[in-house]
Amino acid sequence: QSVLTQPPSVSGAPGQRVTISCTGSSSNIGAGYKVHWYQQVPGTAPELLISGDNNRPSGVPDRFSASESGTSASLDITGLQAEDEAVYYCQSYDSSLSGFYVFGTGTKVTVL
Amino acid sequence: EVQLVQSGAEVKKAGESLKISCKASGYSFTTHWIAWVRQMPGRGLEWMGIIYPGDSDTRYSPSFQGQVTMSADESISTAYLQWSSLEASDTAMYYCARQLGLYHYSMDVWGKGTTVTVSS
Numbered sequence: 001q002s003v004l005t006q007p008p009s010v011s012g013a014p015g016q017r018v019t020i021s022c023t024g025s026s027s028n029i030g031a032g033y034k035v036h037w038y039q040q041v042p043g044t045a046p047e048l049l050i051s052g053d054n055n056r057p058s059g060v061p062d063r064f065s066a067s068e069s070g071t072s073a074s075l076d077i078t079g080l081q082a083e084d085e086a087v088y089y090c091q092s093y094d095s096s097l098s099g100f101y102v103f104g105t106g107t108k109v110t111v112l
Numbered sequence: 113e114v115q116l117v118q119s120g121a122e123v124k125k126a127g128e129s130l131k132i133s134c135k136a137s138g139y140s141f142t143t144h145w146i147a148w149v150r151q152m153p154g155r156g157l158e159w160m161g162i163i164y165p166g167d168s169d170t171r172y173s174p175s176f177q178g179q180v181t182m183s184a185d186e187s188i189s190t191a192y193l194q195w196s197s198l199e200a201s202d203t204a205m206y207y208c209a210r211q212l213g214l215y216h217y218s219m220d221v222w223g224k225g226t227t228v229t230v231s232s
Contacts, residue, residue: 038219046207046209067212
């Protein structure tokens with residue numbers, strides 16, 4: 001059972017903006033541990049999309065951005081493109097007994 | 113180029129042992145952590161644990177403590193994940209990933225995964 005909760009799915013038309021939430025608690029995001037985002041295209045391995053402090057690895061377009069507030073984090077995708085269709089996971093460290101590092105439940109993004 | 117190359121798919125019977133590997137190249141193997149992540153069929157990502165090849169410091173998620181063993185051989189830049197007695201519930205894809213540090217660091221490079229299928 002994950003301690004980071006994400007909506008199961010979001011969708012949008014090409015060119016639109018979608019936002020994925022990641023709700024945590026005082027033992028992870030709320031404690032100041034950085035949140036990272038990963039993209040997993042079906043049938044492939046996850047890839048780092050954005051690391052804490054909104055850092056994008058080389059090759060990740062600036063259409064992707066992240067933010068944090070309190071015990072939650074968000075991933076924004078602007079100018080949605082067909083290639084963005086994937087599952088997105090947030091991830092952070094958790095200081096409670098529930099685990100060392102935790103992933104979010106995952107959000108499937110569908111481009112209409 | 114930084115790469116993690118994982119061993120091939122495995123098909124095993126319940127009760128058998130298994131060791132899968134993750135070979136690193138393109139960076140200093142001993143100064144970066146290697147994490148293992150499980151993904152059961154149709155499910156999300158689960159963090160299993162992490163090992164620092166430089167001194168074999170290993171941390172396990174409570175969910176996987178005692179169920180698997182992580183190790184590393186710095187002479188061949190390879191990390192391992194092993195089971196002494198597989199169960200059908202171990203059927204999953206297993207990924208290794210490089211992590212630059214603890215607490216605030218992301219997993220920046222991932223292997224392509226090793227599929228493990230366990231029949232009962």
